[in-house]
Amino acid sequence: MESRGINRREFLGFCSMMAVMLGLGPEGSGKIAQAMEVKPRVPVLWLHGLECTCCSESFIRSSHPQASDVILSMISLDYDDTLMAAAGDQAEAIVDEIIRDYKGNYILAVEGNVPLAHDGWNCIVGGRPFKSRLQETARHAKAIIAWGTCAAFGCVQAARPNPTQATPISQLVEHVPVINVPGCPPIAEVMTGILTYMLTFDRLPDLDRQRRPKMFYGQRIHDKCYRRAHFDAGQFVESWDDEGARQGYCLYKLGCRGPTTYNACSTIGWNDGVSFPIKSGAPCMGCSEEGFWDRGPFYERLQGMQQFGIESNADMVGKAAAVGIGAAVGAHMAVSVAKKALQGRKDNASDEGNPS
Numbered sequence: 061m062e063s064r065g066i067n068r069r070e071f072l073g074f075c076s077m078m079a080v081m082l083g084l085g086p087e088g089s090g091k092i093a094q095a096m097e098v099k100p101r102v103p104v105l106w107l108h109g110l111e112c113t114c115c116s117e118s119f120i121r122s123s124h125p126q127a128s129d130v131i132l133s134m135i136s137l138d139y140d141d142t143l144m145a146a147a148g149d150q151a152e153a154i155v156d157e158i159i160r161d162y163k164g165n166y167i168l169a170v171e172g173n174v175p176l177a178h179d180g181w182n183c184i185v186g187g188r189p190f191k192s193r194l195q196e197t198a199r200h201a202k203a204i205i206a207w208g209t210c211a212a213f214g215c216v217q218a219a220r221p222n223p224t225q226a227t228p229i230s231q232l233v234e235h236v237p238v239i240n241v242p243g244c245p246p247i248a249e250v251m252t253g254i255l256t257y258m259l260t261f262d263r264l265p266d267l268d269r270q271r272r273p274k275m276f277y278g279q280r281i282h283d284k285c286y287r288r289a290h291f292d293a294g295q296f297v298e299s300w301d302d303e304g305a306r307q308g309y310c311l312y313k314l315g316c317r318g319p320t321t322y323n324a325c326s327t328i329g330w331n332d333g334v335s336f337p338i339k340s341g342a343p344c345m346g347c348s349e350e351g352f353w354d355r356g357p358f359y360e361r362l363q364g365m366q367q368f369g370i371e372s373n374a375d376m377v378g379k380a381a382a383v384g385i386g387a388a389v390g391a392h393m394a395v396s397v398a399k400k401a402l403q404g405r406k407d408n409a410s411d412e413g414n415p416s
Contacts, residue, residue, distance in 0.1 A: 071096075078256045081249060081328070082275055095260040096134055102259055103158050103166040105197055106140035109190045110183045110217050110226055111172030115208040116142050118245035122252050134259050135167070141185070152186045155193075159200050167258070168201035170194065172210045173217060174232055175224035182224045194232065203264060204229060204238045207251065212240035212271075213350040220354055230271060237264055240271040242323075244347035249328050250276045270350060272322070281318040281344055284326040287311065311338060315359045317346030 072093060079088030106116075120143070137143070139154045146154065158166055172190075175182035180189030198204055206229040209215040217226035230238040241254060254273055257265050265273040282288060290296070291310040298304060298313060312319065318326075321344055325336040338344055343359065346352040355362075 078253060081253050082257050092256060092260050099134075099259065101134060101136040103162045104135045104137050104139075104169055105155060105158055105166060105201075106137060106143075106169040106171065107190075107193060107197065108141060108185070109170065109172030109194070109211070110175050110224070111208065111210040111215075113142055113171070114245040115171045115210075115251075116140070118248045119207075119251050122248040135255065138166075155197060159197065163200045165202055166200075168197050168204045168236075169207055170204060170211045170229050171207045173214050173226045173228055175217070175226050177223065177225040191232070194229070198229075198233045198236055201236050203258070204233060204236055205254065206230065206238055206240045206271075208246055209242040209244045209347055209352075212242040215244060216353045218353070238271055239264060239267065239273065242270075242272065242277075242348040242350075246348075247276075247324060247328050247330060250324055268322075272348075276324045276328075277322045277348065279322065279324075279327075281321050281323055281326045281338070285318055285338060286326070287338060305341065311341075311343040313361045314343050315357070315361055316343035317349070317352070317355075317362070318344040320362075321346040321349050323348040 072089070075092040075096070076089045078092055079085070082088065084091065108116075138158050139151065141151060144151060144154075172183075174180070174191050174194055176191065180191040183190040185193055206212045210217060210226075211229050214222075214226045214228050217224060218228075228240075230240065239254065241251060243250070253276065254265060257273075257275070265275055268274055268277060270277075282291075285291075287308060287310045290308070291312060295307075295309040296304060296313045297309045297311050300314070310316070316338065318338060325344070326338070329336045329339070345358050346355070
């Protein structure tokens with residue numbers, strides 16, 4: 061890392077950032093630093109199935125200046141047909157070598173799903189169906205990370221009627237733990253953070269029922285969205301480029317799925333934390349949720365959604381806000397009148413006790 065121009069201060073800064081992101085407490089930074097200094101690099105095979113490679117594009121653009129270098133110094137990325145220099149038989153031989161020499165001790169990262177129709181010939185890697193390569197590498201892996209919604213849930217390739225029978229990784233793998241890291245693509249720091257946690261503590265992070273790491277998928281985007289105050293106040297964008305849009309009001313009525321989407325977009329953000337889709341004026345499409353691709357149209361309001369934590373939909377929130385404001389004004393007026401009446405009584409009593 062020193063040869064890459066990373067000094068000690070930057071290294072510890074990265075460790076501290078990761079500790080905070082992973083919720084490890086004050087001692088977490090030291091544990092990460094120690095793991096990165098003394099633990100051997102873990103072999104990683106990164107396979108590509110039916111997908112668009114956006115997960116790799118996200119990963120290599122991790123916003124912290126040294127995050128990519130540091131993570132790649134922790135792991136030994138031995139195979140990734142998108143990034144590696146080797147090609148052809150030379151590249152495919154690397155997979156066989158890793159399976160043979162590190163059986164049960166390598167991490168398998170998979171980007172994209174597996175099409176099962178037509179005997180798997182809708183996705184060919186190295187001259188054979190991707191399904192066979194996945195089964196071969198998954199059998200001896202220590203753990204499998206399903207990068208992106210394609211690998212985790214199927215994504216748009218699995219949209220009805222799913223002509224290629226695009227299938228998530230977890231449905232094809234047994235006896236090996238699978239971690240789903242959905243998103244189209246996942247946030248770069250989420251990807252590097254999960255790797256950091258696994259390599260630091262030599263265990264899987266806590267997962268939810270959809271096999272997603274709770275540390276990044278434990279809260280709805282709606283819960284930490286900077287537009288949440290406008291939702292609670294009943295202030296919504298009604299149409300594109302109206303005054304509400306210019307004021308940054310809530311996008312729920314234009315189809316935002318933030319109230320039902322679990323991800324870290326509103327807390328970590330993209331591009332060095334500068335923005336995320338909602339901040340850019342686009343409603344959340346819910347791309348980290350299973351089946352989002354069949355829940356369109358995307359830019360129209362979902363009627364009767366009852367998952368806001370306050371058990372109300374947008375119309376009721378607006379009415380409640382209006383009633384609340386009216387009640388608050390009424391209460392303020394009542395208190396003011398009561399204070400004036402009390403003050404008047406005190407003045408009268410004072411005048412009666414002190415005749416001029």
